[in-house]
Amino acid sequence: MRKVIIGVIALCAGSFVYAASPHDAHVPAPAHAQTTQHVSKAPEGGAELSKTLTVSDCWIRSLPRPTPSAGYFVIKNAGNNEAKLVSMSIPAFGQVSLHQTIDQDGKSRMAVADAVSIPAGGELHFKPGSYHAMLEKPTQALAVGAEVEAGFEFQSGEAAKALCEVKPANALSR
Ligand SMILES: [Cu+2]
Known part of the structure; x- marks a missing residue:
């Protein structure tokens, strides 16, 4: 198991240049406050x-440009x-990728997650310290409290949409 994890990390080494950025503070995941609200619009x-x-x-976290953020x-x-x-x-970010934070010998590292399974x-909860969307190349400043639309694409060809609230940089949950 350890060998597999190290292999994944080695493969993704090129993506770790932002490992020390504020978006990935790797704080323990707090109890996740869940609401039943669901926002969805026609494609x-x-x-x-x-x-x-x-x-x-x-x-998503509000961070000063050009610092990468997370969703x-x-x-x-x-x-x-x-x-x-x-x-x-x-739309506010030029590059969005799916990441997973992994514990390796007590240190947090990020690995690219190409296809994330939902049974x-x-x-599945994307949350600090676990799966997250890495938001790079911000194209505009986002004010705390603003809402931005996000699109999600699945392997089946299906899609989903959601409104994402912009939270302060130190936020741990919505
Ligand atoms: Cu990341």
């Missing part, structure tokens, strides 16, 4: 909005098949 063309895959409780959210899979999240997009009938 503006392209992928079909999923009826079974929904994203809620999305929030967190909850994905629910009400379908009968495992789903895989393959990408996320936020049938289950849910």
Whole structure:
């Protein structure tokens, strides 16, 4: 198991240049306050909005440009098949990738997560210290309290949308 994890980290070494950035403070994940609110809009063309895959409780950290930020959210899979999240997009960032924070000998490292599984009938929490969306190349300043739309694409071709609240840099949950 250890060998596998080290292998993953080595493969992704090129992505770790921001490991010390504030977005990845690697604080312990707090108890996640869950709400049932779900915000979803019709797609503006392209992928079909999923009826079974929904994203809620999305929030991102406000950080001064050009510092990379991070995004967190909850994905629910009400379908009968495992789903895989393959990408996320936020217009305010030029590059968004999916990451997972891994503990390695007591140190936190990040690994790229190309396809993140959400079990049938289950849910997955992207949260500090765990899975997160890495938001790079910010194209505009985002004020705390603002809401930005995010798109999520799954391997099946389905899509989901959510509104993400901009939280202070030291926020630990929405
Ligand atoms: Cu990251």
